[in-house]
Amino acid sequence: MTVRVGLLGCGVVGTEVARLLLTQGDELAARVGAPLELTGIAVRRPDRRRDPAIPAHLLTTDAEALVADVDVVVEVVGGIEPVRSLLLRAMASGASVVTANKALLAEDGPTLYEAAAEHGVDLYFEAAVAGAIPIVRPVRESLAGDRVERVLGIVNGTTNYVLDQMHSTGAGFDDAVEQAQALGYAEADPTADVEGFDAAAKAAILASLAFHTRVPLERVHREGITGVTAADVAAARASDTVVKLLAICERTTDPDGVSVRVHPTMIPRDHPLASVRGAFNAVFVEAAAAGPLMFYGQGAGGTPTAGAVLGDLVSAARHRVHGGLGPRESRYADLPTRPMGEVLTRYHVRLDVEDRPGVLEQVARVFAEHEVSIETLRQTVAGEQDDQATRRATLTIVTHTARDAALGATVDALAKLDVVDAVASVLRVMSD
Amino acid sequence: MTVRVGLLGCGVVGTEVARLLLTQGDELAARVGAPLELTGIAVRRPDRRRDPAIPAHLLTTDAEALVADVDVVVEVVGGIEPVRSLLLRAMASGASVVTANKALLAEDGPTLYEAAAEHGVDLYFEAAVAGAIPIVRPVRESLAGDRVERVLGIVNGTTNYVLDQMHSTGAGFDDAVEQAQALGYAEADPTADVEGFDAAAKAAILASLAFHTRVPLERVHREGITGVTAADVAAARASDTVVKLLAICERTTDPDGVSVRVHPTMIPRDHPLASVRGAFNAVFVEAAAAGPLMFYGQGAGGTPTAGAVLGDLVSAARHRVHGGLGPRESRYADLPTRPMGEVLTRYHVRLDVEDRPGVLEQVARVFAEHEVSIETLRQTVAGEQDDQATRRATLTIVTHTARDAALGATVDALAKLDVVDAVASVLRVMSD
Numbered sequence: 001m002t003v004r005v006g007l008l009g010c011g012v013v014g015t016e017v018a019r020l021l022l023t024q025g026d027e028l029a030a031r032v033g034a035p036l037e038l039t040g041i042a043v044r045r046p047d048r049r050r051d052p053a054i055p056a057h058l059l060t061t062d063a064e065a066l067v068a069d070v071d072v073v074v075e076v077v078g079g080i081e082p083v084r085s086l087l088l089r090a091m092a093s094g095a096s097v098v099t100a101n102k103a104l105l106a107e108d109g110p111t112l113y114e115a116a117a118e119h120g121v122d123l124y125f126e127a128a129v130a131g132a133i134p135i136v137r138p139v140r141e142s143l144a145g146d147r148v149e150r151v152l153g154i155v156n157g158t159t160n161y162v163l164d165q166m167h168s169t170g171a172g173f174d175d176a177v178e179q180a181q182a183l184g185y186a187e188a189d190p191t192a193d194v195e196g197f198d199a200a201a202k203a204a205i206l207a208s209l210a211f212h213t214r215v216p217l218e219r220v221h222r223e224g225i226t227g228v229t230a231a232d233v234a235a236a237r238a239s240d241t242v243v244k245l246l247a248i249c250e251r252t253t254d255p256d257g258v259s260v261r262v263h264p265t266m267i268p269r270d271h272p273l274a275s276v277r278g279a280f281n282a283v284f285v286e287a288a289a290a291g292p293l294m295f296y297g298q299g300a301g302g303t304p305t306a307g308a309v310l311g312d313l314v315s316a317a318r319h320r321v322h323g324g325l326g327p328r329e330s331r332y333a334d335l336p337t338r339p340m341g342e343v344l345t346r347y348h349v350r351l352d353v354e355d356r357p358g359v360l361e362q363v364a365r366v367f368a369e370h371e372v373s374i375e376t377l378r379q380t381v382a383g384e385q386d387d388q389a390t391r392r393a394t395l396t397i398v399t400h401t402a403r404d405a406a407l408g409a410t411v412d413a414l415a416k417l418d419v420v421d422a423v424a425s426v427l428r429v430m431s432d
Numbered sequence: 433m434t435v436r437v438g439l440l441g442c443g444v445v446g447t448e449v450a451r452l453l454l455t456q457g458d459e460l461a462a463r464v465g466a467p468l469e470l471t472g473i474a475v476r477r478p479d480r481r482r483d484p485a486i487p488a489h490l491l492t493t494d495a496e497a498l499v500a501d502v503d504v505v506v507e508v509v510g511g512i513e514p515v516r517s518l519l520l521r522a523m524a525s526g527a528s529v530v531t532a533n534k535a536l537l538a539e540d541g542p543t544l545y546e547a548a549a550e551h552g553v554d555l556y557f558e559a560a561v562a563g564a565i566p567i568v569r570p571v572r573e574s575l576a577g578d579r580v581e582r583v584l585g586i587v588n589g590t591t592n593y594v595l596d597q598m599h600s601t602g603a604g605f606d607d608a609v610e611q612a613q614a615l616g617y618a619e620a621d622p623t624a625d626v627e628g629f630d631a632a633a634k635a636a637i638l639a640s641l642a643f644h645t646r647v648p649l650e651r652v653h654r655e656g657i658t659g660v661t662a663a664d665v666a667a668a669r670a671s672d673t674v675v676k677l678l679a680i681c682e683r684t685t686d687p688d689g690v691s692v693r694v695h696p697t698m699i700p701r702d703h704p705l706a707s708v709r710g711a712f713n714a715v716f717v718e719a720a721a722a723g724p725l726m727f728y729g730q731g732a733g734g735t736p737t738a739g740a741v742l743g744d745l746v747s748a749a750r751h752r753v754h755g756g757l758g759p760r761e762s763r764y765a766d767l768p769t770r771p772m773g774e775v776l777t778r779y780h781v782r783l784d785v786e787d788r789p790g791v792l793e794q795v796a797r798v799f800a801e802h803e804v805s806i807e808t809l810r811q812t813v814a815g816e817q818d819d820q821a822t823r824r825a826t827l828t829i830v831t832h833t834a835r836d837a838a839l840g841a842t843v844d845a846l847a848k849l850d851v852v853d854a855v856a857s858v859l860r861v862m863s864d
Contacts, residue, residue, distance in 0.1 A: 020577070020721065030644070030764035031576050126574060132722035134566075134574030142558060142566030144463050145452070145742020212462070272728060275707050289452065289739025290564035293729035296704060297722060307721025310577020324756010332462035 006070035009077035016306035075099040096316040100127035106201035113329035124312035132304030133297040147288040148210040153247040157279035158193035195224035203247035212333035219337035221261035241266040341405030350425040355393035373400040438502035441509035448738035507531040528748040532559035538633035545761035556744035564736030565729040579720040580642040585679040589711035590625035627656035635679035644765035651769035653693035673698040773837030782857040787825035805832040
């Protein structure tokens with residue numbers, strides 16, 4: 001018996017998948033229990049210049065024919081169409097699917113899951129979240145006997161690199177992005193990364209798996225890092241925290257539900273996620289029985305992603321040889337995704353204010369009116385200020401937990417106070 | 433259909449497994465696709481006082497009858513016999529096995545693997561290595577398409593707690609152990625932990641999985657932490673490193689093989705493993721495609737271990753319901769385990785020496801005679817020393833990589849030099 005594999009896409013990841021399949025055949029065969037045969041690689045432009053490791057005779061433009069005649073389809077093209085149609089066709093023809101396509105899974109995962117269930121085939125997608133890091137399989141399988149309470153992920157390497165640069169050099173956002181682009185960590189158009197779109201897709205997938213619930217992408221609250229300033233980073237450092245773009249997936253109670261969101265977050269410097277530097281990714285999971293877990297590694301790159309794809313391919317191929325099926329979609333919990341305004345968060349707010357009696361009372365009243373309780377408040381006066389009438393101070397306030405909408409309204413109201421010159425910085429703080 | 437589960441053992445972990453099985457039945461049934469029924473709990477003393485969550489009618493002393501009449505046996509007793517016989521009997525009767533028994537797996541894993549293969553049942557053991565941390569499944573399955581080059585594990589919480597205490601308080605070994613005992617992190621007799629026996633068993637299991645090779649426990653080189661002094665820790669801190677008890681499993685070349693060892697190791701402060709504090713565990717994996725990965729979490733404790741056991745139970749039970757089998761023993765690579773003396777390591781050596789011309793030359797000659805190359809050498813003179821004849825200095829030497837036997841012989845020869853008062857500290861340094 002031979003397991004026939006069709007590859008869709010031959011970019012950076014696809015080339016590496018093909019190379020590993022063609023050069024590590026013996027090892028893979030030993031692990032699968034049967035040889036794997038790469039029967040074709042569907043590409044749009046077969047005449048394009050390619051890595052010499054790719055045999056020209058495997059290239060084809062007829063993706064539809066390829067997927068209908070294999071045991072496993074490996075998809076590393078990306079995007080919604082024509083990929084979705086091809087994968088549905090593959091499954092209808094009885095092929096299992098291994099994909100790295102986070103956009104498609106976040107956008108329309110249920111359609112794929114249902115097709116896999118209907119046709120009795122596997123659907124694996126380890127490479128779609130956090131690249132090389134095994135996180136999909138641990139959440140779906142290792143934690144299958146546990147109850148996940150919260151997932152905190154640094155799932156976008158570009159933004160982690162940019163924020164890490166801002167922290168370590170004091171650079172502003174634009175300079176840090178430029179440097180990331182120069183080093184290949186950011187695209188020429190970095191929108192998908194810096195605006196949090198990439199992280200939001202991964203958050204939707206992670207939350208679905210962790211909470212056995214469908215989480216539509218449009219219910220994921222998304223804020224990128226374009227608004228994070230050097231002053232924010234300096235303020236974070238002053239309070240012994242670091243700013244990270246976190247994908248936060250958590251259970252809510254009263255009412256029961258899940259909250260899924262992506263936004264810049266201040267995390268304590270001694271939290272394991274704080275030490276995730278450069279373009280690395282990490283996913284921190286809090287489970288009822290297991291307690292805190294962290295998974296750390298490279299979140300992107302051709303070879304790491306190809307490694308994750310091959311792990312899935314071995315699993316799918318083993319099922320072809322030995323029988324059995326991987327985990328199905330698990331959505332029995334069916335929890336609602338709560339709107340951001342209702343979610344409990346904490347804010348770190350810095351205000352530039354007049355330094356005179358009564359200011360603090362006015363500020364405190366705004367918090368009280370919105371029923372937001374203050375955890376810490378620190379007032380600092382910058383340098384010597386001779387003129388009594390124009391003395392200025394900075395108030396740094398960290399709130400207790402409150403509904404995000406109330407916190408947002410508090411900040412809006414603070415901005416309107418005469419005694420407040422400016423809201424210098426607003427960042428959410430990681431809750432315990 | 434109902435999946436019948438028999439539990440062997442009702443200590444801390446067993447009680448928690450039973451409690452979760454009995455209270456989270458609906459969630460587990462949703463994940464398995466069929467209800468799980470706990471049919472019996474084999475104990476030695478059924479009349480012992482137990483957690484009220486444990487129904488007395490489930491307790492039995494007839495473990496042999498229990499394992500012969502279930503679909504899955506969960507074993508949390510520990511030790512070699514009678515457990516091995518019971519598990520073999522269970523598998524012969526067609527039951528899959530979930531075990532947390534690292535001693536049995538390290539001692540006689542092949543017998544269990546072979547029985548599982550012969551009878552077509554599953555053998556899962558996530559909880560046997562690093563407690564709650566999903567590491568067995570990622571290595572066996574997620575990295576199945578990759579090539580693991582090295583595994584570095586902090587796999588014993590007691591020793592990590594003790595070393596962490598020594599680092600953070602400057603305490604000596606005995607004081608730190610006493611404190612660990614007071615807090616419940618160390619047993620009254622801490623031998624199995626502090627002498628590295630526990631870590632060695634886990635290293636043997638991890639190496640077998642990572643390298644597709646049988647690694648007999650007696651081929652694991654083992655050194656505990658009883659010889660680590662406050663001076664060693666101070667020396668480590670001075671060179672911006674931390675001392676950890678590492679389980680190191682690595683491929684060797686020239687000749688091909690694997691090296692598996694447990695010993696105190698200096699690791700750079702900025703390495704992700706250096707930030708693993710207290711009784712936490714972590715496993716750092718270097719794979720050809722994935723690059724560096726780290727898995728972090730709680731390595732022990734009733735509830736975390738029970739969570740890992742239940743994850744395995746869900747997998748084994750799913751196979752009962754939906755067909756299929758988990759991964760088999762993979763030992764096609766069949767690499768020899770190299771003796772410690774031949775392994776390439778690096779040493780950090782501190783010598784108390786006379787401070788006079790010619791001393792450095794004698795020391796350097798000893799290294800040269802053993803063909804050990806020095807990477808860095810630092811000489812420090814403590815305080816004011818008036819008497820020329822008795823001036824003393826400390827030499828801190830870090831070597832390049834060399835055979836461990838040559839390094840050991842170098843240290844022995846140094847100790848015999850007249851100009852060397854004492855070899856104050858010898859620690860291995862993590863290689864790149």
